[in-house]
Amino acid sequence: AQSVTQLDSQVPVxxxxxxxxxxxxxxxxxxxxxxxxxxxxxxxxxxxxxxxGSTLVESINGFEAEFNKSQTxxxxxxxxxxxxxxAEYFCAVSDHQGxxxxxxxxxGTSLTVIP
Amino acid sequence: GAVVSQHPSWVICKSGTSVKIECRSLDFxxxxxxxxxxxxxxxxxxxxxxxxxxxxxxxxxVEKDKFLINxxxxxxxxxxxxxxxxxxxxxxxxxxxxxxGAGPQPQHFGDGTRLSIL
Numbered sequence: 301a302q303s304v305t306q307l308d309s310q311v312p313v314x315x316x317x318x319x320x321x322x323x324x325x326x327x328x329x330x331x332x333x334x335x336x337x338x339x340x341x342x343x344x345x346x347x348x349x350x351x352x353g354s355t356l357v358e359s360i361n362g363f364e365a366e367f368n369k370s371q372t373x374x375x376x377x378x379x380x381x382x383x384x385x386x387a388e389y390f391c392a393v394s395d396h397q398g399x400x401x402x403x404x405x406x407x408g409t410s411l412t413v414i415p
Numbered sequence: 416g417a418v419v420s421q422h423p424s425w426v427i428c429k430s431g432t433s434v435k436i437e438c439r440s441l442d443f444x445x446x447x448x449x450x451x452x453x454x455x456x457x458x459x460x461x462x463x464x465x466x467x468x469x470x471x472x473x474x475x476x477v478e479k480d481k482f483l484i485n486x487x488x489x490x491x492x493x494x495x496x497x498x499x500x501x502x503x504x505x506x507x508x509x510x511x512x513x514x515x516g517a518g519p520q521p522q523h524f525g526d527g528t529r530l531s532i533l
Contacts (some may be wrong), residue, residue, distance in 0.1 A: 314458050334521060343421070343524040344459075351518070390458060394522075403449070403510075403522055407458045 302327045304393050306406035313381055314414050320374040321367075321409045323391030330395045333374040334403070335365055338388040347389070350374065361385075386413045418442055419511045421525025429533055430501060434529045436494045438509030445511030448492035449522060450484060453506040465492055499532045506530075 307322045325331060332351050336344040348359040357368040365376045374391060391406040418441040426434055433488050438448060451459040465471035465486035473479050476506075490495040492511075498501055506529050510522040 332518075334522075336524070340507075341527070341529065343419075343526040344510075345524070346521050349521055382433075403461070405458045408456075 302331070302393055302395060302404045304391050304404050304406035306391055306409050308409050308411070309407065310410045312414055313410045315383055316380045318379050319377065319381050319385075319411065321389050321391075321411065323374045323376065323406060325372050325374065325391075325404075326391045327372075327393060327395065329395055331395060333365075333367060334392040334394070335359075335363070335374070335376050335389045336405075338390065340387075340409075344390060346388060347376070381411070381413045383413050383415060386411060419445075419509065419523045419525040421509050421514060421528055423528060424526060425529045425531075427531045427533065428499065431498055432532075434496045434499055434530060436496075436507055436509070436530075438492045438494070438511065438525050440490045440511040440513075440523070443511075443513045443523075444489040445492070446489065446514050447512045448486055449510045449512070450482070450492075450494050451508045451510065453508060453527075455506075462494075496530065500533045501529070503528055504532045 303326050313319045330358045334349045335347040337347045338344050348357045350357050350367040358364045363378045370380050389409045392403045420439045422437045450462045453459050462477045463471045463484050464471045465484050466491050467486050471484035486492040506527050508527040510524045512522045513520045
């Protein structure tokens with residue numbers, strides 16, 4: 301069985317400050333890891349993903365996440381946040397097996413950027 | 416990039432009405448589509464998984480006869496909430512995923528449908 305834990309349900313941070321949103325997963329098999337962002341009343345948008353290769357992955361808007369296998373973590377970071385980063389962020393894991401793959405989502409972290 | 420279109424985005428209807436939600440992959444073949452339900456301030460809960468041409472696989476606790484899923488083509492899946500009641504009010508999100516030699520591709524999500532049953 302797989303599960304995803306997002307330790308922080310709400311993270312308030314001042315504009316231009318750094319932020320880290322934590323994500324830990326449990327899985328007995330190889331995993332693919334994802335971060336999605338959800339703006340109010342919208343669906344999820346893929347922010348970044350780890351499939352293989354370099355453990356540090358980056359998005360086009362300044363976010364990055366590092367896959368740490370020993371700590372089973374995939375924390376999301378940004379060195380300087382903007383007001384527009386205010387949204388709900390979901391960490392997800394997908395397994396490696398067969399065609400019945402599905403995503404397991406964490407409960408989400410609400411990031412609020414304070415002016 | 417890949418786009419998934421979900422329609423309608425918002426629907427309000429009377430109790431007892433059946434509501435159909437469409438999910439279309441616009442520029443790729445979606446071998447698998449997923450339907451999620453999201454309650455306020457909570458994560459997405461997978462309702463069912465459907466592979467094109469096959470019957471959907473429902474998660475435990477999801478009523479098959481209440482939530483009818485059809486995935487008749489590689490670009491369209493529909494979710495019909497039959498005889499909807501106020502407790503069915505929620506935000507429903509679909510996603511679609513293709514498959515390449517590199518493995519499963521990330522799911523692409525629709526913008527969701529907010530269903531309100533009066």
